[in-house]
Amino acid sequence: MQKKIIPDIVIGRLPKYLQTLQQIKEKNIYTISSSDLGEEIGISAAQLRKDLSYFGEFGKQGTGYNINILINQLKIILKADRVWNVIIVGAGDLGSALARYQDFSKYGYNIVSIFDTSEEKIGKSIGNYTIENAKNMANKVKLFDVKIAMITVPVSEAQNVVDLLINAGVSAFLNYAPIFLHVPEYVKVESIDPISQLQHMTYYL
Amino acid sequence: MQKKIIPDIVIGRLPKYLQTLQQIKEKNIYTISSSDLGEEIGISAAQLRKDLSYFGEFGKQGTGYNINILINQLKIILKADRVWNVIIVGAGDLGSALARYQDFSKYGYNIVSIFDTSEEKIGKSIGNYTIENAKNMANKVKLFDVKIAMITVPVSEAQNVVDLLINAGVSAFLNYAPIFLHVPEYVKVESIDPISQLQHMTYYL
Numbered sequence A, B: 001m002q003k004k005i006i007p008d009i010v011i012g013r014l015p016k017y018l019q020t021l022q023q024i025k026e027k028n029i030y031t032i033s034s035s036d037l038g039e040e041i042g043i044s045a046a047q048l049r050k051d052l053s054y055f056g057e058f059g060k061q062g063t064g065y066n067i068n069i070l071i072n073q074l075k076i077i078l079k080a081d082r083v084w085n086v087i088i089v090g091a092g093d094l095g096s097a098l099a100r101y102q103d104f105s106k107y108g109y110n111i112v113s114i115f116d117t118s119e120e121k122i123g124k125s126i127g128n129y130t131i132e133n134a135k136n137m138a139n140k141v142k143l144f145d146v147k148i149a150m151i152t153v154p155v156s157e158a159q160n161v162v163d164l165l166i167n168a169g170v171s172a173f174l175n176y177a178p179i180f181l182h183v184p185e186y187v188k189v190e191s192i193d194p195i196s197q198l199q200h201m202t203y204y205l
Helices: A008-025 A034-041 A047-051 A067-077 A092-098 A134-143 A153-170 A193-200 B008-025 B035-042 B044-051 B067-077 B095-100 B134-143 B155-168 B193-202
Strands: A084-089 A109-116 A149-153 A172-175 A188-191 B084-089 B110-117 B148-151 B172-175 B189-190
Touching: A008 A034, A008 A047, A008 A067, A008 B193, A034 A047, A047 A153, A067 A193, A067 B172, A084 A092, A084 B035, A084 B193, A092 B095, A134 A153, A149 A153, A149 B172, A153 A172, A172 B193, A193 B008, A193 B084, A193 B172, A193 B189, B008 B035, B008 B044, B008 B067, B035 B044, B084 B095, B084 B134, B095 B110, B095 B155, B110 B134, B134 B155, B148 B155, B155 B172
Parallel strands: A084 A109, A084 A149, A149 A172, A172 A188, B084 B110, B084 B148, B148 B172, B172 B189
Antiparallel strands: none
């Protein structure tokens, strides 16, 4: 029940901590101070210590964080220590690029299928995958206990696809369609929308 | 100077308002109440009204917002009423998908070039583009007054590419490399990192 009290904004920063620690570990560095780690992540040492304190005692006064231990703990907290089955819905340019993106499997996201409704696309190959008929989505979700879907369909289809997948058991969506998705409280949505991010920046230019 | 006092989190929501209003307009709807608009965006009517109040009086009591007027005002505020020249650095799967993504030009982001360092890629075609030698980046940036770059290079190269582009005059980066970029205060960075967003969601699963 501890989970309930940790602000979502803190949870949202943990993946950045994990990512940065993994990059530091690749340089064969084994301990790091909160100020050096904060600098790499672009956050103050105080904020970093406060964020991590929600989950227990990680650093020792004077010796900094043990990088291996912190990586392992963050993986457990974020459930990044296991394999998740994932589907991609929409086999356009973006869906195809996602299907070929090797970092997903490296980080435990096992893409089991990529779906489309287009007769021209179904049966064609993308990397190691054969594009499957979207009619089979719900079956595949149940068969492989898929909890996560990446949505790269057009705006006009996104909500329908998501409704269907929620019914089949999906509860987390990485949404590339530039539209707000209406979902039940327990379902998580993270959106990726380069146009919005560009407009956010041009305000300041 | 008014800009200084508007929280960045408010600015970050404006593109979503604009996007949603544009989608509503396509259904030939001309006015909308703050509660209906809030519902479409997934935000409370009170928050919506508060956000927009930073920029003046948009809605009339009882009649709601005039959608055309609000769209035009948001475009002006976000500087989305003009054409921005943009470059893509890195012609892998993702960079290629971005070069073919038609919504960028639709929203005023004119991709002038896509660059790579690989001899095998330089000179090849992606959609309407020919992949250019990354050595020519700085020249192209100056020639076309490019202020925005999309970065799809490997982690190990991202900071160097960004440093070079800042020197050439770029001041906004859409960063697809999963690394924190160190930039001067006046430079804006927005990052897109699906792994971090997936990890954010799996925490709750």
